Amino acid sequence: MYEEEKQKVIDLIPPDQLLLFNVKEGWKPLCQFLKKDIPSVPYPSDKNVNAAQISQAFKRHVIQDMVVMAAIIGVIIYGWEKVKSEPFKNLNDKEWDMALNYME
Numbered sequence: 001m002y003e004e005e006k007q008k009v010i011d012l013i014p015p016d017q018l019l020l021f022n023v024k025e026g027w028k029p030l031c032q033f034l035k036k037d038i039p040s041v042p043y044p045s046d047k048n049v050n051a052a053q054i055s056q057a058f059k060r061h062v063i064q065d066m067v068v069m070a071a072i073i074g075v076i077i078y079g080w081e082k083v084k085s086e087p088f089k090n091l092n093d094k095e096w097d098m099a100l101n102y103m104e
Contacts, residue, residue, distance in 0.1 A: 010018065019033040026043040 010020075019029065021030055021033075023043070023045070027038045031038045
């Protein structure tokens with residue numbers, strides 16, 4: 001199936017706009033295709049990226065996601081408490097049910 005889909009792309013895209021690229025080839029074919037200079041840093045691979053770098057990047061992303069989630073949850077809780085306490089503070093259970101059903 002992969003080869004069939006790849007062939008569809010090859011047939012559809014003009015050759016001068018399509019790069020069939022294998023990451024093992026490194027920077028050269030990619031930079032030539034994009035008409036860019038070849039960077040002085042090695043092409044990223046598992047040989048030049050150690051597990052500690054990957055682990056650190058992963059931890060950083062997880063922490064960022066946790067901070068965002070905590071902020072979202074805080075806003076939701078604050079909003080819910082505001083809604084409960086301000087305009088609807090005198091509602092009984094039946095009135096709450098009606099208000100919630102109305103919002104759906």
